[in-house]
Amino acid sequence: MSTPPADTAAVGGSPTGTFTPAPGRAGLGRMVRAQARMEARLLLRNGEQLLLAIVIPVIVLVGGVAAAGRLGSTFEGHAPVDLLTPGVLALAVMSTSFTSVAIATGFERRYGVIKLLGSSPLPRHGLLLGKVLALLGVVALQLVVLAVVALTVGWQPSTADPPSTVAGLLLAVGLGTSAFASLGLLVAGALRAEATLALANLVYLLLLAGGGVVLPTGTYGAAGGLIQWLPSGALGEAMRAALVHADIDGRSLLVLAAWTVVGSTLTARTFRWE
Amino acid sequence: MPPASPAVEIDGLVMTYGDKVAVDGLSLEVARASITAVLGPNGAGKTTTLETCEGYRVPQRGTVRVLGLDPQRDRGRLLPRIGVMLQSGGAWSGVRAVEMLEHMASLHAHPLEVAMLVDRLGLAECGRTPYRRLSGGQKQRLGLAIALVGRPELVFVDEPTAGMDPQARRTTWAMLEEVRADGVTVVLTTHHMEEAEHLADCIHIIDRGTLIASGTPAELTRGGRSATIRLVVNRPFPDGAPESLRAELGPGTEVRQLDEVSMLIHGPADATTLGRVSRWCEEHAVLPQTLTLGQRTLEDVFLELTGRELAP
Numbered sequence: 001m002s003t004p005p006a007d008t009a010a011v012g013g014s015p016t017g018t019f020t021p022a023p024g025r026a027g028l029g030r031m032v033r034a035q036a037r038m039e040a041r042l043l044l045r046n047g048e049q050l051l052l053a054i055v056i057p058v059i060v061l062v063g064g065v066a067a068a069g070r071l072g073s074t075f076e077g078h079a080p081v082d083l084l085t086p087g088v089l090a091l092a093v094m095s096t097s098f099t100s101v102a103i104a105t106g107f108e109r110r111y112g113v114i115k116l117l118g119s120s121p122l123p124r125h126g127l128l129l130g131k132v133l134a135l136l137g138v139v140a141l142q143l144v145v146l147a148v149v150a151l152t153v154g155w156q157p158s159t160a161d162p163p164s165t166v167a168g169l170l171l172a173v174g175l176g177t178s179a180f181a182s183l184g185l186l187v188a189g190a191l192r193a194e195a196t197l198a199l200a201n202l203v204y205l206l207l208l209a210g211g212g213v214v215l216p217t218g219t220y221g222a223a224g225g226l227i228q229w230l231p232s233g234a235l236g237e238a239m240r241a242a243l244v245h246a247d248i249d250g251r252s253l254l255v256l257a258a259w260t261v262v263g264s265t266l267t268a269r270t271f272r273w274e
Numbered sequence: 275m276p277p278a279s280p281a282v283e284i285d286g287l288v289m290t291y292g293d294k295v296a297v298d299g300l301s302l303e304v305a306r307a308s309i310t311a312v313l314g315p316n317g318a319g320k321t322t323t324l325e326t327c328e329g330y331r332v333p334q335r336g337t338v339r340v341l342g343l344d345p346q347r348d349r350g351r352l353l354p355r356i357g358v359m360l361q362s363g364g365a366w367s368g369v370r371a372v373e374m375l376e377h378m379a380s381l382h383a384h385p386l387e388v389a390m391l392v393d394r395l396g397l398a399e400c401g402r403t404p405y406r407r408l409s410g411g412q413k414q415r416l417g418l419a420i421a422l423v424g425r426p427e428l429v430f431v432d433e434p435t436a437g438m439d440p441q442a443r444r445t446t447w448a449m450l451e452e453v454r455a456d457g458v459t460v461v462l463t464t465h466h467m468e469e470a471e472h473l474a475d476c477i478h479i480i481d482r483g484t485l486i487a488s489g490t491p492a493e494l495t496r497g498g499r500s501a502t503i504r505l506v507v508n509r510p511f512p513d514g515a516p517e518s519l520r521a522e523l524g525p526g527t528e529v530r531q532l533d534e535v536s537m538l539i540h541g542p543a544d545a546t547t548l549g550r551v552s553r554w555c556e557e558h559a560v561l562p563q564t565l566t567l568g569q570r571t572l573e574d575v576f577l578e579l580t581g582r583e584l585a586p
Contacts, residue, residue: 018390019456021427024383025354034380038373042366112363119328119358121381121424123350 025121035130052095061088085150086239087214092142097180099204105188106196161246168242175256176235182263189271207232231259281306281459286336296322298483309460311474319483320463357421357429365405372401382424391419410437428459467572486579501543502574506564510534522554
């Protein structure tokens with residue numbers, strides 16, 4: 001940039017030419033990365049969301065293992081920690097993809113963040129990509145932290161068929177994230193921010209208690225037949241199949257894919273940006 | 275696109291919300307590298323008009339061109355070239371002020387230096403403060419910085435100094451003048467007369483969704499054969515006071531009652547008029563507490579055109 005003569009200094013003290021127009025959008029990749037970093041930072045900075053993302057799953061895991069230890073029980077011949085850990089990982093995926101995404105997006109609409117970004121060079125698909133990246137980053141971080149906690153309390157994931165375990169885990173996390181995120185966006189895009197906050201937390205609690213996430217759907221008796229068709233039950237089952245049985249649970253993955261299709265179709269039809 | 279084309283061209287814009295007409299056949303132009311103020315009371319249709327230019331709203335009738343582009347059809351090409359300051363909000367509640375500005379800068383190809391904007395707009399003191407804890411004035415300054423950071427050709431600023439203290443307001447005005455000097459077009463809405471008079475090259479006065487006057491501040495306030503007398507009295511005027519005062523003052527005067535104790539009188543700026551006002555007060559047993567004679571201001575222009583005061 002050229003340096004203008006000092007005597008043309010304008011009101012306010014900086015030399016003229018400072019604001020000379022030079023518009024242009026940054027590259028899509030750069031914008032998406034910036035958006036993803038921003039959203040991930042904000043998610044992790046928020047105390048309530050950290051509670052959902054890490055603290056509650058850790059309490060469920062450690063508390064569940066301790067309780068089962070006192071009762072001296074095993075489930076279906078597996079150590080409690082081996083059965084609980086996949087469920088707790090599923091719970092973590094659900095809390096971030098559904099509850100956190102719904103609440104964050106609901107308040108982005110309320111505070112005009114989406115509106116302001118709508119006048120910025122970041123296109124809508126860039127915003128969505130940024131959200132997805134941020135979400136996957138936070139989920140990955142949660143899984144690492146929770147896996148470390150689980151290993152310290154004695155978790156031994158199945159080593160029978162590592163390729164199946166890894167593939168089943170990645171598919172379960174990927175499809176579970178997309179199913180719950182599309183449902184979270186559906187809620188956030190249709191309701192007011194306060195209603196979204198209430199509903200997203202309520203659904204989380206209901207699914208935590210009775211959604212087949214943490215405990216196998218088989219432990220719910222007759223209701224289990226229904227629960228395995230819920231996204232929560234399907235995610236829990238798919239995670240347990242991968243980590244307990246080294247298996248890819250095709251039916252549960254299909255259920256998650258179907259919820260993704262339903263959720264994103266409805267979201268695309270009903271989402272209001274403002 | 276010829277550089278001489280106006281920065282903004284609005285022709286016959288109509289916008290309604292349900293059965294409420296927000297903008298009613300508005301036509302106006304904004305010259306490049308100028309500061310244009312869109313002045314009007316709350317609910318006049320200022321924000322709706324701006325949001326149509328920014329591509330947020332689809333014109334129901336009429337056309338809008340911004341930098342020669344259609345804000346709907348050419349949205350992707352237009353957005354990087356304009357800067358927008360919303361009337362309120364626009365940031366995450368937990369985001370820190372400077373972090374937000376850096377984020378917006380990262381969406382542009384050649385952004386301004388964030389540190390320079392932070393320094394110039396006095397945001398350093400609240401740089402690490404979460405948005406929800408910023409004062410109204412700090413939020414406004416951050417909003418202005420966000421509008422400017424992408425080095426746009428045109429900025430739309432909606433009520434830029436609402437909630438600012440006088441010093442911040444002067445800083446903002448100085449910056450907008452500098453921005454104009456560097457060739458940026460500024461369109462601002464305000465209901466702050468002083469702001470429009472101080473800053474604007476051109477003022478469009480809107481009321482109830484239509485343009486009622488346009489011109490430079492000098493053009494709009496010229497033509498005062500008359501002056502404005504403001505009369506405030508110690509107790510409510512009797513019924514029919516404006517009519518009786520007008521009769522006392524004779525032809526060539528206009529009297530408008532603003533509230534139960536104040537009136538605005540447009541008439542010849544001379545001692546005779548003032549004397550007659552005093553005499554009328556005496557006859558009607560009210561005591562003038564304020565009796566001032568002033569030059570025609572934008573306030574008067576607005577009052578003459580609409581019969582209402584431009585309430586803050």
